[in-house]
Amino acid sequence: LFSSIAGDGKKKLPPGPLTVPLIGNLIWLRKSLSELEFILRELKTKYGPFITIRIGPRVKLIFIGSHSLAYRALVQNGAIFSDRPRAAPTSKIMTSNQHTISSAAYGAIWRVLRRNLTYEILHPSRVKSYSMSRRWVLGVLIQRLEMAQSSESFVSVIDHFQFAMFSLLVLMCFGDRLHENQIKEIETIQRRLLLNFRRFNALNFWPRFGKILFRNRWKELIRLRQEQENVFIPLIRTRLQAKETKRERPIDHKDSDNETEEQEAEVVAYVDTLADLNLPDGNRKLDEREMVSLCGEFLVAGTDTTSTALQWIMANLVKYPDIQAKLYDEIIGVVGQLPATAFSSNPMPAMSCNREESMQDRKMVNEEDLQKMPYLKAIVLEALRRHPPGHFVLPHRVTEEVELDSYVIPKNSLVNFMVADMGWDPKVWEDPMEFKPERFLAAGGEVYDVSGSREIKMMPFGAGRRICPGSALALLHLEYFVANLIWYFKWIPLDGDDIDLSEKQEFTTVMKNPLRTRISPRVSLV
């Protein structure tokens, strides 16, 4: 079945199976990449880290599993490797015909959308303006864990983590005045879309027949999208009307005594920035549906990825108590021990109550303190290397024929990168399957550059022009939450329960057996 592919004359495609028989075509088109990861690993052993899969006469999927090739493709030949394929029918619906950052073709629309997110929301000064929301969400999470540990013998963390990360991004997206029930409503619809992601993906295979064959599934997709619009559009309208009213309000009507109100009104939400954008296709504003797609993308991209990573980190800290103890020592070396009053006798009010009051008592490891915690940073990086939430990046399309490592990649080929394999490569990482944060403690104290702009050793956020624009925000969320969760609680394995680090594929690569643990408050409650 397998033999090296020889192209015409000198031009050779990277090696791979000669053809994938019909049944193989079906598998490659219908399954998600992560489900096919084990086949790719076998092919990598046989052919090396540069592999072609030919599907039918036209489609070529190329996989790169080598650090240096990834660097040459994504960084040195970035302009050729940064396009996306044309959207599949279901994706067209969810992305408003490729008007989202991750789906847009490499060009003017993508640039405008991506620049807006990077400068208007993810710029360090703007990220700082959301610190109140972060503090509040963290406080609610700690309170929920306190309650769970006092009423149950163990805590299942994933639902708490998911809700916390989701709340953070929702507040950044729609403004920080939302109530818990609104956040829950948004989460419910987003989760339903996410959980059905693979089922809906199957509709893209032979869409014409699929529309007839899977009529009910199509209807379900349309209905869910409609529900998403029904939830998002009123929030968008409320936010934009408030913005408009504020613009129209004469300066002297402002109540300058009410400083808190004024300061809070200044926190810019993602939706606000979308309303101001001018799209280059016809120099027009975004319509509401496009805003829904962009908000949906913002929530999908930043929530499950980060909560998955948070769970992997905490699972490793439970599994390896020495690493947890070393981290705890680092934290108290910077901020001291948690004061006995930190466990509020006056519990954090529910999300809908006054947030400022609710946070006055709560002591936290502050965001500025994180810069003094290199071991914490090393733990987060090690978890992203060992357990990257995505084992592949999103598909890249090559815009012109290009030669790499004496092989040719034809124009329009789809290229992907074996992210997990690169992080686990024994040629680059010593004992790659071990969890050893020390490997990221550089001798000179320099922080590891996760962008890969000088060299790629791992790429949990991708690399090059399509690199994840949210990487700094994700690292901040992870460091801030891990530091505080360890400062507040000692995390202890359940009796006789060895933490199982097996993986399972959902939207991201998650723990097959979600983390269950005991947590013990660091200060006595009595």
Ligand code: HEM
């Ligand atoms: C641990 C958390 C995260 C991980 C592991 C992660 C990983 C990734 C990866 C692998 C890609 C694809 C890169 C490529 O196609 O080459 C990506 C793209 C993207 N991510 Fe993230 N991400 C995370 C968090 C976030 C956050 C917090 C946001 C936003 C607030 C975000 C927004 C995006 C967007 C908009 C894209 C599309 C970029 C483009 O196509 O130009 N991500 N991310």
